[in-house]
Amino acid sequence: MERRVNAGRFEENEGRSLSQSPWPYTHGRFQNGMVGLANGGLTCCVNAVLQSFYLAPEFTSILQRWDQRREVVDWGNIPYGMCRLFDVMQASMSGVVSAEMFLQCLTLNHVKANKQHDAEELFLNIFNLLLDQLQNSDMAEEMKSLYEIKLEEFVNCQCGKVSVKDSSMWSLPLPLSGMGVHRSLKLEDSLKMFFRPQDLTMKNKCFCPDCGVKCPALQGVKLISVPKILNLQLNRFRAPSRRGDYVKKIYSSVTFSEMLNLNNLPISEKAQKCGIGQESWLYQLYAVLTHSGSSVFGHYTVYVKSFKDSQWYHLDDAQVRRVQWEDVTETFGSCDYLWGKTAYMLLYKRVEREEPPPADGH
Template identity: 40%
Template sequence: MGQGVGRPERRSKSLRLDGYQTIMTAEEEEEEEAAECAEDVAEKHSQKLKAICGQADLKNEAVGLYNIGLSCCLNSLLQVFFMNRNFTAILRRIKVPFDAVEQKQSVPYQMLLLLEAMQRGKHKSVHPTGLAKCLSEHRVRLFVLYDASQLFLILWNLIKSQITNSHLAESLADLYTIRLQEYLVCQKCLLETKKNSNMLMLPLPMFSHDSHRVRTLEDSLHCFFAPEHLTGDNMCHCKRCDKKTVCLQGMKVTCLPQTLTLHLKRFCSKHGNDTQKIGHYLSFPQNLDFRQILTREQYQPDFPEEGSGLYDLFAVVAHSGSARCGHYCAYIWSLMEHKWYCFNDSSVCQVSWDDVKCTYGHAGLRWSETAYLLVYRKKESAAAF
C-alpha cells in the first residue's frame, strides 16, 4: 500500500596477572596471534569508518540513491535518516560487528557503510544494494509495495534492536519517542485511570470526529488530542461503579522528542479490504508551537523548558499516485546549506518552499503528490549542531 514504481562487542584482550604464565602449543600461539591481528584490523577499520562518517554532515553536495526494485519508499526514508545530524551522530558511534556474517546482517552497520559511500564517492547517486540485501535477511524485501509509515517503524525497530550499546540505543529512543499519558474518567463517579504510553509517530486524522475534512495540520492535531466521550457500545467498565459507564477518554503530552514524526492518515480502508487514498488539501506550517496548538491540559511536559514546544519543519515524505500504485520522494531541509532539496531516488535537486507546499494535496488530481509523513525538529536541537 502507498508505494509503487517509483516496510558482540569486540572482546578485549584478557589481562594477565604478574607472575602468571600459561603454556601454549605453537598452533595455539599462531591462532592467538591471528585472532589479535584480525581484531586489530577490525578495530582500525572501525575507527577509520567512524572518522569518515563523522564528516558526513560536512559535505554540502546531496547524493541520491538508485531505485533497485520498487525501493523509492526505502530511499526516501533513508535520506530523511541520513540528513538528520542527530541520527547520524548516533549511527557513527555504533560498535562495528567483528564477524563478517554479523556485518552483513547488521542494519546499523550497513547504513553506516551506505552513508560512507554517499559521502566519499564522486558519483551523484549510489546503489543501496548492501543494505537492501541486509534488510532482506530481516524479511524486508525489494519489489514489495510498502507503506512509508510502516516501513519507518520496521527500519527504526531494526536499528534500535541491533545497536549493542545500551546508551546509544537509549539515545535513539529519546531522539524519536513521543511520551504520552492516557486517561479515562468515569462520568458517573469521576474515577480517573491513567496510563503512560510511547509512540514513534502521531497518526493524525484527515477528518474530524463529525466527518468533516481537516484542512490544516493544527486542526488535525486538535482532533487527535480532543477528549472523546465513550458511550453506548464503547462504554468502559468502572471499578468503583462495578459496571459499564459513560467515560471521557483523552491524552496529554508529557515529553516531545527532538525529532517529531507526524503521520497523515491518507490511506483508509473502504468496502472491505479496498484501500483508498485521501487526496484532499491539508496545509502544514514551517514552524510549530505546541504551547499554542494544545491546551494546558493536553501539553504538560515533565521537564518544561523555554522553547521546548517549538519545532521547525525538517522533512516531508510525499506520495504520488493511488493506494495501489504510486511513488515516494522526500523534501528535506539541509541544515548546513539552509535550503530545501527534493530527493527523488537518484535525482536530487534544490527546490523552494513553494515546491514543498505543492504537497498539501489536491483532490481533483488523480496522481496528486501529497505529504504523507512530516518530520519536525526541535528548535534548540537545530542550534546545538
C-alpha cells in the same frame, strides 16, 4: 575495504575499518549532503525513508559512534548495514549510489525490499530493528529518545474515576477525516483533533473498576514530553468501512508551515508539575515524505532542508534537485490533482533555544 564473512561474522582485515572511519559528515567533502539513491525496483519508499535518516545529523551523530569492534554482527545487522551505506554515500563522487547492500540487509530481517511499502510502516520497521540490534544500550536509549513522544492516556468515567497510563509513540498518526473530503485542513487542526478527547458510549463504553460495570467515559491523550525529532504522519489511507471495499487514499489538502508550535496542545498535569511544557516547544520542518498515486500503486519521494546550506532539495530516487519552499507547498494535496505528490510524513526538528548571554555586570 571489504570484510571477510566467516561463519556469519566479520573478520577485520588490515586497512580502514568502519569504526575507525570518521565520517566527514559535517565538514569536508560533504558539501550539501545530497546524494541520490538508485531505484533497485520498487525501492522508492526505502530510499525516501533512508534519506530522512541520513540527512538528520541528530540521528547520524549517534549512529556514527557505532563501533564494529565492540559488536557481533552479520550481514543482517541493521546498524552495520546503515553505517556501511552512509559511508558509501559520504564518499560518493558521482552523486548517486546503490542501496543494494542495505536492501539485502532488510531482506535478511524479513522485510521485503522490492515491494510497495507504506513509508510510515517501513520507517517504524527499520527503526525498531535498529533499536533491537544496537548492542550498546546507551546508544539505543539515545536513539530512542530522539523520536520518543511520551503520552499519558486517560479514561474519565462519569462517576469521576480517572484512570491514567503512560505510553509512548515514535510518530503521531494524524486524522484527516471528519472535516469533509473537499475541505482544506491545517496541520495544527489535525493535531488538535488527535488530542481531542472522545466520548466512549454505547458499545464503546469502558469498564470502570469503581462502578464495577461498563460505563460511558471520556478517553484521550496528553503530552508528557516531546522529542528532538517529531514525526507526524498524515493518515491519508483510510481503511475500508465494509467488507469487500478497498483502502482509499485521501487527497485533500493539509497545509503546514516550516515552523510548528506544540505549546497549545494538552500537557499532562504530572508533567506540568515538573515544569514540563513551560519551555518553548517550537519545531522546524526538515523533511517531507511524499506519496503520489493511489492506495494500490504509488511512488515515494522526499523533500529535505539541508542542514548545510538551509536550502530545500527534492530527492526522487537518483534524481536530486534544489527547490524552493513553494515547491514543497505543492505537496499539501488537492482533490483535483489526484496523481500529484501529497505530503505523507512530516519530520520536524525541535528548535534548541540558546541561553541568552549574561548581561554586563552580572
